Amino acid sequence: MTDIPRERWTLHHSSRAHAGSRPDHPAIVCEAQVTTYDKFHRDSNRAAHALHTSGIRRGDRVAYLGRESANYYLVMIACAKAGAVLVPVNWRLTPHEVDHILRDSRAALIFVDDEFWDTVAEVRHQLRGLRRVIRVDGTDPYGEPARGAGLSAWAADQPETDLTPGTGPDDAVIQIYTSGTTGLPKGAVLAHRSFFTLPHASRAAGVDWIDWLPEDVALISLPGFGVAGIGWFLHTFNAGGTSVIMPQFDPQEAVRLIREHRVTTTFAAPAMLQAMAAERAAGPEAFTSLRKIAYGAAPMSETLLKQCLATYDCEFAQIYASTETGSVAVCLPPAAHHPGSTRLTSVGLPCPGTEVKVVGPDGDTLPPGAIGQICVRTPSRMLGYWNLPEATARTLVGEWLHMGDAGYLDEDGHLHLCDRINDTIIVAGQNIYPAEVEKALAAHPAVAEAAVVGLPDDRWGESVHAAVVLRPGASATPRELLLSLRGRIADYKIPGTYHVVDALPRNPSGKILRRAVRDRLTAPARHPLGSAL
Numbered sequence: 001m002t003d004i005p006r007e008r009w010t011l012h013h014s015s016r017a018h019a020g021s022r023p024d025h026p027a028i029v030c031e032a033q034v035t036t037y038d039k040f041h042r043d044s045n046r047a048a049h050a051l052h053t054s055g056i057r058r059g060d061r062v063a064y065l066g067r068e069s070a071n072y073y074l075v076m077i078a079c080a081k082a083g084a085v086l087v088p089v090n091w092r093l094t095p096h097e098v099d100h101i102l103r104d105s106r107a108a109l110i111f112v113d114d115e116f117w118d119t120v121a122e123v124r125h126q127l128r129g130l131r132r133v134i135r136v137d138g139t140d141p142y143g144e145p146a147r148g149a150g151l152s153a154w155a156a157d158q159p160e161t162d163l164t165p166g167t168g169p170d171d172a173v174i175q176i177y178t179s180g181t182t183g184l185p186k187g188a189v190l191a192h193r194s195f196f197t198l199p200h201a202s203r204a205a206g207v208d209w210i211d212w213l214p215e216d217v218a219l220i221s222l223p224g225f226g227v228a229g230i231g232w233f234l235h236t237f238n239a240g241g242t243s244v245i246m247p248q249f250d251p252q253e254a255v256r257l258i259r260e261h262r263v264t265t266t267f268a269a270p271a272m273l274q275a276m277a278a279e280r281a282a283g284p285e286a287f288t289s290l291r292k293i294a295y296g297a298a299p300m301s302e303t304l305l306k307q308c309l310a311t312y313d314c315e316f317a318q319i320y321a322s323t324e325t326g327s328v329a330v331c332l333p334p335a336a337h338h339p340g341s342t343r344l345t346s347v348g349l350p351c352p353g354t355e356v357k358v359v360g361p362d363g364d365t366l367p368p369g370a371i372g373q374i375c376v377r378t379p380s381r382m383l384g385y386w387n388l389p390e391a392t393a394r395t396l397v398g399e400w401l402h403m404g405d406a407g408y409l410d411e412d413g414h415l416h417l418c419d420r421i422n423d424t425i426i427v428a429g430q431n432i433y434p435a436e437v438e439k440a441l442a443a444h445p446a447v448a449e450a451a452v453v454g455l456p457d458d459r460w461g462e463s464v465h466a467a468v469v470l471r472p473g474a475s476a477t478p479r480e481l482l483l484s485l486r487g488r489i490a491d492y493k494i495p496g497t498y499h500v501v502d503a504l505p506r507n508p509s510g511k512i513l514r515r516a517v518r519d520r521l522t523a524p525a526r527h528p529l530g531s532a533l
Contacts, residue, residue: 003203009169009196011080014238015041016162022214022240029261030070030245031147037240040074042160047078047151049158054109054132058083058165061105061175065089065098065120066113067247068224071136071148073233075111080173080192083165087175087187088225091116097185099123101177102130105187105386111136111151169193175386176227176323187386190227194326195234197379201353209317209333209351210294212265216241217289219257219266221249227323228296232267235327251275255282262289267319269510270300277311290314292334296321297510306339320347320415324401326380329354330415346414354378357400358409368411371418371431374403406433423514425454425462432464432493434514440488441466444481446474451504452495453518466495467517469504 008017018027019041028035035043056062062084064075072088079086087105089098091113098119102110106129112120114137124130138149167173169192177185199212212218218236220243222229236243244261246254254276257263268276273295276282290312296319300308308316315334321327332348350356355377358366366372377399384392395402406418419433426432434452441450448469454462470476478498485494505516 003200004196006169006193006196006200009200010167010171010192011077011173011195011234011238012163012165012167014240015044015077015081018237018240025240026242027237028070028073028243028245030068031247033070035070040070040077043152043155044074044077044081045160045162046155046158047074048081048163048165049161050155051078051082051084051109052163053158056082056084056109058167059172060084060109061087061107063087063089063102063105063107063110064112065091065110065116066136067091067115068220068229068245069113069147069247070245071111071151072224073237073243073245075151076174076230077237080167081163081165083167083171085172085175085189087177088230090177090223090225095119095122099126100184101187102127104184105175105177108132109134113137114145167192169196170383172383174230176225176230178323186388186391188323189383189386190326191383194380194382195231195238197353198327198351199235199239201351201379205352207333207352209331209348210319210328211292212236212239212241214240216264217261218243219254219261219263220245221254221266221268221272227321227326228267231321231327232294236265251279252281255279255286258290259286264289264291265293266290267294267296269297270295270304273300273308273312274304277307282311284313287312287314292317294319294328300344302339302344305337305344309337309339318347320417322401322403324382324395324403325376325378326382327378329376329378329380330356332414343414346410346416348415349413350376350415351378356409356415358407359402366408368409371406371408371433373421374405374407374415374417375400376403377401420514423453425452425464427454427457427460427462427464427492430492437464437466437485437489437493437495440485441468441481443488444476444484446470446476447481448474449504449512451512451514451517453514453521455518455521463497464493464495465497465499465521467499467501467504467521469501 018037023038024036026034027037027040062079076086087107089101109132111134135150172189173192174190175187177187212235220233233243244257292315294317316337318332319328320330328351330348331351336343357375358372360366360372381401404421406421408416419435423434424431437452438450441447448471450466450468452466455465457463481498505513
């Protein structure tokens with residue numbers, strides 16, 4: 001694949017270029033419908049003209065509430081062609097949470113799937129800036145429900161001609177709202193360049209840790225309202241590959257799609273890979289087309305890695321990123337993914353074009369092995385948080401993103417994660433990182449998962465508590481759990497109390513909410529132990 005001049009690092013240029021060079025190549029496959037690059041370009045042109053007809057101008061925010069589909073990504077590219085900024089709304093949110101995003105983003109228009117029409121109907125009249133609601137779905141000529149019929153009808157009379165939005169690589173194109181693990185979600189504004197810099201830098205450096213090729217068929221199984229799902233689609237789209245889109249992840253369906261469409265790449269969480277590998281239909285022939293799997297959001301145990309290497313028989317790469325980095329920042333290359341590798345305890349090396357440092361409380365760079373706050377300098381980084389200059393200044397200091405994670409760099413430059421900065425527990429002046437304790441607890445055969453938090457303690461400042469979910473049919477007493485940790489971690493890190501619960505609270509992206517665990521454990525009368533936190 002030849003490199004693209006920087007001035008063409010825009011989503012609207014990618015659409016036009018692929019429609020011209022490979023018009024009949026599939027751009028999107030979703031629910032048995034195939035959309036070629038030519039059709040996708042023409043349809044998104046019509047939608048972009050319709051946005052202008054609806055009063056949308058450069059820089060306006062346009063929201064979308066719906067599951068992943070060809071319609072969603074068509075609107076995404078149409079916004080780019082119109083110079084607008086897409087605001088994807090997490091379809092798992094409550095009406096109150098949707099109201100916050102629409103109000104905060106000042107969205108002028110929103111596209112809505114029928115499934116979520118009632119959510120928007122509940123909040124739309126409170127939003128003075130929301131000028132129009134477009135119903136994505138509708139009925140076909142025979143009066144039957146049809147996905148995307150409303151969107152097609154809305155743009156049907158518009159021309160197919162190309163637009164010139166006047167936007168370049170450094171202009172905003174997508175505004176993604178963070179998961180909101182602390183406080184209200186913030187809108188991280190990403191520019192076109194966020195989806196071009198990594199492939200460019202990787203080709204220049206001659207590395208293929210993470211790559212997207214024109215012949216790739218990518219399974220998009222993560223939600224399109226987050227940077228992981230959006231990024232994997234757009235990197236594939238910019239390369240001219242084919243994206244097979246799942247409206248919602250289901251392991252059995254994922255296995256079927258990989259086999260049927262000869263999928264070559266995907267990005268998934270380790271739990272998703274484990275679920276697919278466990279499917280009865282996942283025989284050796286199911287995954288023969290795969291060449292590379294990227295995973296993130298959680299580490300992969302050596303046991304699971306062995307299972308995945310045997311089942312999928314392809315390269316693996318672990319990635320470390322965030323909404324704010326815009327793209328992959330750190331990668332553990334495929335060469336490190338073999339049983340017994342000492343590199344598996346790290347998340348890898350900075351990607352080409354990216355720098356990583358670890359700083360202490362005073363902002364000074366720490367030496368290898370010292371734990372501090374992880375900072376990343378990457379050309380794909382966000383432009384800032386929407387209308388939050390103070391929060392932007394705290395996170396983006398000069399060219400350095402101050403991540404919310406604590407970690408250290410080893411002598412060879414590999415990054416090791418310890419925990420979230422805000423979740424650090426301090427007992428008698430000693431820092432304890434919950435992820436380390438949770439990993440040790442998860443080694444117990446009866447433990448399915450655990451969340452470790454600190455609660456106020458008059459003597460030590462904080463004390464360590466564990467909320468534990470046991471495997472079905474398993475049992476373990478607090479004493480057994482405590483004894484299992486002896487010798488595995490330092491005594492001061494071992495929880496003093498253990499609360500067996502049915503489930504752990506998570507945010508819409510699936511991350512465990514330790515803050516919610518703390519809140520529930522400090523109010524046992526309202527939330528009796530043994531019920532789901």
